[in-house]
Every structure is written in C-alpha cells, then in structure tokens.
Amino acid sequence: MANEKKIEWTKKDLLGLEYLSREEIEHILYTAASFKEVTTRQIKKVPALRGKTVVNLFYEPSTRTRISFELAAKRLSADVINVSVESSSVRKGETLIDTGKNIEALKIDIIVVRHDCSGAPNILARSVKASVVNAGDGWHEHPTQALLDIFTLKSKLGRIEGLNVSIIGDIAHSRVARSNIWGLTKLGAKVTVCAPKMLIPEGIEKMGVKVTHDLDEAIKEADAINVLRMQFERDASGAFPTKIDFFRQYGISEERLKRCKKDIVVMHPGPINRGVEMSSGVADGQNSVILEQVTNGIAVRMAVLYLVAHAKKDTR
Amino acid sequence: MKYLIKNGRVIDPANNIDDILDILISDGKIEKASKALSDKAKLIDAKGMIVAPGLVDMHTHLREPGREDEETVLTGTLAAIKGGFTSVACMPNTEPPLDNPAIIKSLKDIIKKDARANVFIIGSITEGREGKRATDFHKMKKEGAVAVSDDGSSVDDELVMSGALEQSKEENLLIISHCEDRKLSGNGVMNHGFTATKLGLKGMPSESEYERVKRDIELAKKSSARIHIAHVSAKESVDIIRRAKSEGVKVTAETAPHYLALTEECCATYDTNTKMNPPLRSEEDAEELKRGLKDGTIDVIATDHAPHTDSEKDVEFAFAPFGIIGLETALSLSAMELVEKKVLSWAELIVKMSINPAKILGIDRGSLKKGSIADIVIIDPNKEYTYTRDSILSRSKNSPFINWILKGKVTAVFVGGELAT
Numbered sequence: 001m002a003n004e005k006k007i008e009w010t011k012k013d014l015l016g017l018e019y020l021s022r023e024e025i026e027h028i029l030y031t032a033a034s035f036k037e038v039t040t041r042q043i044k045k046v047p048a049l050r051g052k053t054v055v056n057l058f059y060e061p062s063t064r065t066r067i068s069f070e071l072a073a074k075r076l077s078a079d080v081i082n083v084s085v086e087s088s089s090v091r092k093g094e095t096l097i098d099t100g101k102n103i104e105a106l107k108i109d110i111i112v113v114r115h116d117c118s119g120a121p122n123i124l125a126r127s128v129k130a131s132v133v134n135a136g137d138g139w140h141e142h143p144t145q146a147l148l149d150i151f152t153l154k155s156k157l158g159r160i161e162g163l164n165v166s167i168i169g170d171i172a173h174s175r176v177a178r179s180n181i182w183g184l185t186k187l188g189a190k191v192t193v194c195a196p197k198m199l200i201p202e203g204i205e206k207m208g209v210k211v212t213h214d215l216d217e218a219i220k221e222a223d224a225i226n227v228l229r230m231q232f233e234r235d236a237s238g239a240f241p242t243k244i245d246f247f248r249q250y251g252i253s254e255e256r257l258k259r260c261k262k263d264i265v266v267m268h269p270g271p272i273n274r275g276v277e278m279s280s281g282v283a284d285g286q287n288s289v290i291l292e293q294v295t296n297g298i299a300v301r302m303a304v305l306y307l308v309a310h311a312k313k314d315t316r
Numbered sequence: 317m318k319y320l321i322k323n324g325r326v327i328d329p330a331n332n333i334d335d336i337l338d339i340l341i342s343d344g345k346i347e348k349a350s351k352a353l354s355d356k357a358k359l360i361d362a363k364g365m366i367v368a369p370g371l372v373d374m375h376t377h378l379r380e381p382g383r384e385d386e387e388t389v390l391t392g393t394l395a396a397i398k399g400g401f402t403s404v405a406c407m408p409n410t411e412p413p414l415d416n417p418a419i420i421k422s423l424k425d426i427i428k429k430d431a432r433a434n435v436f437i438i439g440s441i442t443e444g445r446e447g448k449r450a451t452d453f454h455k456m457k458k459e460g461a462v463a464v465s466d467d468g469s470s471v472d473d474e475l476v477m478s479g480a481l482e483q484s485k486e487e488n489l490l491i492i493s494h495c496e497d498r499k500l501s502g503n504g505v506m507n508h509g510f511t512a513t514k515l516g517l518k519g520m521p522s523e524s525e526y527e528r529v530k531r532d533i534e535l536a537k538k539s540s541a542r543i544h545i546a547h548v549s550a551k552e553s554v555d556i557i558r559r560a561k562s563e564g565v566k567v568t569a570e571t572a573p574h575y576l577a578l579t580e581e582c583c584a585t586y587d588t589n590t591k592m593n594p595p596l597r598s599e600e601d602a603e604e605l606k607r608g609l610k611d612g613t614i615d616v617i618a619t620d621h622a623p624h625t626d627s628e629k630d631v632e633f634a635f636a637p638f639g640i641i642g643l644e645t646a647l648s649l650s651a652m653e654l655v656e657k658k659v660l661s662w663a664e665l666i667v668k669m670s671i672n673p674a675k676i677l678g679i680d681r682g683s684l685k686k687g688s689i690a691d692i693v694i695i696d697p698n699k700e701y702t703y704t705r706d707s708i709l710s711r712s713k714n715s716p717f718i719n720w721i722l723k724g725k726v727t728a729v730f731v732g733g734e735l736a737t
Contacts, residue, residue, distance in 0.1 A: 097630050123631075
C-alpha cells in the first residue's frame, strides 16, 4: 500500500478512532496488511505475542467480535482468557475498576473490553497499567470494526482519500457509525450519513459528515455504502419504523443497487437482518464484501493487539 | 473574646460600605466599624484583604441523617468554613427525608452538637419527596425550617405544586424548586447536543429545565406566592425568569459556580465528576448565566454541594450519581469567572453570595452593621493556590476542580464573633 511510512507506536490503549491521528490509523492498516499475509499461510501463527496474555472482558454478549479477537490473539501466540460479566448499575458484584485491577493482578497484558456503557474502556484504561482495547462501548466507538471496514474498503478500491462513503441506518445508536466517521474523515473520505430523522443524532454534522434522509441521494454518488444493523430489539420507545417500512425506505434492494455506481462496495458489520437493511440478493451479491470484512477483522485485530502490546511509551 | 480586624477593605454592600476600615468584634457582635480603631482586643491584620459578611450557601447537601459516609454536619460545615461560608441551608433529600417536624428536630440536635457554621434547615415540599402529598409547612416552619424543596426531584403534579404554593404563601415559607421535567430528561446523563452525540451518551435537553421553570413561574404567579428557582443552568431559563421578574412575579433564582466555569465539553473524558443535574451545558448557556447575574435576573450563587463517595463515583458514567462538592471552591471560582472577568465587582459578588441568599431565606445575616451577628469572611483576593485532593475537608472528594490553580482564598472566618478557621 502506498504512502504509509512507519511511525513509532506510543499508545498503550486503543479506545477510539477519535483519539488517533491519520498517521496512526494508516500505521495500523499497514501493520494489518502484513498480518493479513500471515492469515493466508498454511501455518497461521506467528510468535509476536508469545508469553503475553489477553483477556476478553465482555459485559455485553457478542460472538463474532469475541471470536475475532480470540483468533487474532491466538494467531499471535498469546494466551487468551474469555470473561463474561453482567453489566449492572446495582453493585452486587465488583465495580468495573475493581475487575480491571483484579485482572491486572493476574499479570494480564491486554484487556479487550466490550461494554454497554459508553466510555467504560476510557475509565478502565486510566485505572490499569495493562493495555485496553475497546471492542465496542455503548453508542460511543467500535474502533476495530471501523478499522476493518476501512481496511476492506482500501483493499477493494486502493484508496480512502476522496471516496464518497455513505453510512446508512441507525446512526444515533451506533458505535460502528461513530468510529467509521472518525476514521474515514481523518483519511480524507467524504462521508454521508443517511437515516430517518429520529435515528440521526443531534449535531452529527459537526463530525464532518453530510446528513440526508433520502436514501437515493445517499447512494447516488457513493463509492461505498456501510449499512448498519437495525437493532429493533433495543427500541424501548416503540418509535422505530416497522421492518417492512424501513426496508421500503432505507433498505438496499437489487433495484436500488442498479442505480448506484457499478462497482460500489457494499459493507455491513453484521449480523445482517436480511430483508430489513438489505435484500439477500445484495448481501450475497457481487458488490458485497461482508465476508471479506470478517476475514480482515482478524488481521486488523492482530495489528491492534501487536501495536498496543509493543507501545513504546505510555502517553497518558 | 474581642477581636479587632485592622486595615482591611471592608465590603458591606448592605450598608453601602466599601472602604479601608477596622472592625471591632465583641460578644459575638459587630461593635464598631470605622477608621483607625484601637483596642486591647486580639488583632487580626487584614491589610490587602477583603473583609465581608460571611457567605451564605442556600443550597447544600449535608447528607445527615442517613448518608454519613458521604458527608456529615461536622465535615460539611468544616468545608463550608474553609470556603468562607458562615451559614448553609441544607437540603432535605436525606435518608429519611426532612419531611416532618420530628426529623427536623432530631437534625437540630445534631447541628447543635456538631455544626461549625450556622446550619439552616430546608424541609421537603412533599411527604417522602414523592411529589404526591404536601407536607405540613406550618409545623416544619415552627420547628425551624427556613424553606421547603424537593430538590433532586421536581414536583411533577401540577395540582400538588399549586397546593404547595398556596400553603407557602399562607405560611410565608419559601418554595425552592428543582425544575426538571423527567418526561423530557428521561434517563439522560449529560447535556443534549453534539458532545453527547460524540460521546455516545444520552442527552438531557434544556427544555426539561426551562419548560418546568415556565410552569412553576406560571403557578407562582397564579397564587401570587414567592418561588425560588434552584440551580439554573440553561440560557432559556434565564430569559424566562428575566421576563417574569419584569412582570412583577415574585421569583428569585440561583446558579452554581460550575455552570459558569465548566461546559459540557468537560464530560469528554467520561470523568464522573462532570456529571451533575442539571448537566453542564454549552458556552452560550454559561455566557447567558453571567449576563443574568449581571443584570440581576439571577440573585444568588449557591454551591449545590452534593457529596458522593469515591466508590459511588468510580463507576461507568451512566451508573454514577449526579453531583459534585462545591463549598470549598465556590468563592474562588466565582471570583475568577465573575470578578476577574469583569462581570461583577467584588461588592456585587458579596451580594450574590451573602446578602441575597440571607434575604431570600429571611435569615438575619449578610450585614456588618453595628450590633449584627459577627459572621465575617476575610479573603485574600490575589492569593493563588492549587486545590488539592488532600486539602479537601468535605468527607467526599468528588470535585472536577482538583489540581486546578484557583485565585482568591479565604484566610479567616468568624462565626458568631469567634475565629472558626
């Protein structure tokens, strides 16, 4: 890949793409590219993190992200422990900070944390010396997902700078959207977000994106679309559109895709609601890179684990 | 004991005094204030200092009874003294709440035993602070309550609130209203807006405050009762109060130093000491609060001193309780935000932090006139200091200002004519 030059990595944590510079994001992508090569070998393992221990501390159920982090750590020869904790404001158990400190007392090197509260990884990171990698916090950030989205997009189209990327769906409650917006805009892409009004959060345009409620407008010029999962199960207000209505107005169908650029890249962080965010034909079609995203996720997470474990100095 | 405070700049706005004077204190009272006094009394050199009536905080949470792990009458009043407050009025959201004369009486016993500053008691508007049935204002006033408030919650039911206002008028017992429409603030944790969007935190819109300010002013107007609006944070609220005042509604209002010194952007590190209710708002809101202080719309600067333990605050932002301590930083922060930035003069600041709260609560404080109770604060207006965690006298340490360099320091405090510092 062009124009990446090696930089000295100094951050012990990866909390979000908001906190990274363009050079740092490019450095992760560059590092991921070399780990991608490892994942295609017959023997898919390197000793880069041998003797290091990674804990997947998950306060929210997740299968794909946890497996991806687990595989990434294992392919770097790290030892991996999975811990699931129930998140609760009622203190029947340990606090987040106590849990973090106890994990640290076990001489753990990296804590990969998923939490339903925005900012939980930030709070954890300043309480422990171990590296903290955010595997998704509330509506805040999901940096490794955005990095793998960007990595995939760059592999497909060769660049990020100048691309038109539209993010479609529930922007308000999406950490994937926020991380993608930070990452893509830092790398020079032109980002549009598209959703019904109630799913666009206040002031999002200040993050440097264009806002539209018209899907056709969002996809017309797009080089890539990133279609978010609609989390109907989390709608407490009952104000979401119905699934059928959503698909009619905001779903990506084959007909809609025909009106897009021919080689538009279609992404989805998964798991897909087929027939809601996109039709099966689109999900499984030629433009879809959904499964490549899953594959690339391992290389990107290997890069992140490797970099934070070898961070040159603590920048806090 | 007799004291003679020499050569201080005496700022006593209640008596239109701002001059270099000496003050003689004897038997707990101000005996004399004039030039070049001499006496055998203990000398206090106040050269270069401001000598003013002791500050009055009309919005303090002392947490006693029930949450002595967070604060007590003793620790809270020690913190008050350190911050220059000779009087505090304590809010009734204790466990159990201060909703009847018996509990007020038992708190008075604790105050008598432990308090280092004057503590005035605010009873609750409704039983159990549940917003359903008004308490007996007459009996609580008789037992010593100086006002009533359900602070921490708003009285949602309009009928209950109008009834309370009628009672308030009849008994001449002020209602202090926490204005928040929970239907609008929901389970928000910070101000609604771009910063909340960026942080992925649930917002509380300003409407939840100012719509309730509007309603309560409307109800006060109907019953021609007085009403005091607690902790104003939103610019729209300032405007509503300004208009109501110009129409002659008997409304008064307070804001807190943190709404002047901080904005919602301070939440960006998920520091739970930036989580309070109402939330930190925008720069424009802070500017409007300053305008409101200047033009008299906002009468009082109160602390909303809300102690919470480390273990309560060292959690996820969404799980942390609202509130910060403020008694020990209020004067310095207000001087920095208002006097230093030429919004108010020192005399005007003393009005907002001593005279007005005393007047609104109807307590006999805020004056250095001969014969008044000698509650006095001496301030070094130019002294800079670092506010450290170790220096905090409050039992709780939940302050976003730790390690800030503050300017304007209390050097001595007299309560009832005795040196309290």
